[in-house]
């Protein structure tokens with residue numbers, strides 16, 4: 743079978759249909775049935791996609807909470823609670839970074855563009871950067 747491997751994003755001819763469950767909001771959803779994967783990457787992708795299936799909702803909820811917290815804290819900041827607002831936003835950014843590092847999921851578009859492996863690496867890198875940025879923001883007020 744020919745195509746582009748969903749895991750490493752390389753074109754090849756020793757690909758096979760990837761076995762993906764039906765509930766993968768972060769891998770393209772049930773409509774996406776054209777996933778193919780290298781024989782040698784099938785296990786890695788399957789583990790990753792199982793993890794997305796198990797933790798996908800948790801991930802989306804955690805990201806949502808972090809973003810909501812940031813919005814709330816920005817309002818506090820505008821309202822004059824400078825220290826609380828700034829430290830809080832820093833902590834929320836750190837929390838978001840921890841979520842991204844622990845569950846390195848990205849969008850289906852990113853997976854389609856770069857492959858799941860690279861997308862996960864980028865998400866981890868972004869998580870690490872967010873943790874650093876958040877700590878920096880907290881340190882600014884201390």
Ligand SMILES: [Zn+2]
Nearest residue numbers: 747750780783
């Ligand atoms: Zn591959």
